[in-house]
Amino acid sequence: MALPVVLLLHCLRRLPFGVNFQMGTVDPAAPPFPWWGPAYIVGLSVLTEALALLTMGLVSSWGEVFPRWVPFLGGRRVPPLAAVIPATLGGLGLVALWDPMPRAWFGLLGFHEAAFTNGWWKLLARVCVSPVMLWGPIVLALTYAYYKRRRPV
Template sequence: MSSKTGSAVTTTGRRPQRWAKIACWTAFCAPLPSAAWRLAMLTGINTGFVYAHVYRDGGARTAYVLGLEAVQLCAAALCLGLCYPWGERVPQWVPGFGGSPLPRILPIVIGGLGDALLYLIIGSTTVRFASRWLGLAEGLTPTSGMSPGAVTVLAIAYAPMLIWPLALTVALVGYWRRRA
């Protein structure tokens, strides 16, 4: 452990670049507020979302939200592997491969595919909702029927998602450069 940066030395013997570590942590933290908002909605906290009852029925829609939470939080946690040693080696518990270095290309390809999906999903959702809010298209948005205060809370919870793909891109570049 370096006393100056607090970063563990990775398998390459190089510490993560400061900017790459900030990007990894930003990518990890960006989806957390929206996950907290959805969990609050599921637990019955009044988020102002008029269709919350539909997702709290205990059925498939509740499972959908909980599944979304699990995928989102696991993906966020994996972003941290781009700046820590555990993202460079196969876990010890994997029979036959435990402790082996991961090929540099593997996290880049998997992370790159995930990053492309983030750009696609977040970008298309932003465009769809913005076009509705601006009156350029018709359709429901999560803010339909919400008070201004509830819309503000929703915006604060979801705004960090907009930087998740960009932060992941920067983190992937840092991982690639460090492992070169």
């Protein structure tokens, strides 16, 4: 599954912000960089990739049967709703989080994008962020396929 690879570009673009390199963004009202900023940004990138890897359970055997190494649950079937409900809520949350991005690009409905020092930085940001907008719809599509495959007949 390619979802972790699709999100990797966004995660890698985020890392320079952890050392206070602004990647061409201009925000004169930005607060000073906090001491915990690097750990937060690296943690956010790791969490993003971990959640992307977790969605692989919707198309893998370990999404149907708990792996043997899982305490108390190893070898048992995964109840379908135990995967469908969190995946649906997560997919809807991702759509709400990322899909307004094009509105910010065009300044629609009060959304605004960060200012950049030049067009190349803006292009890089858009290229890196654009695939992330597919994350929510992909999770929802995988969840629907998982539900159809696992639903009781």
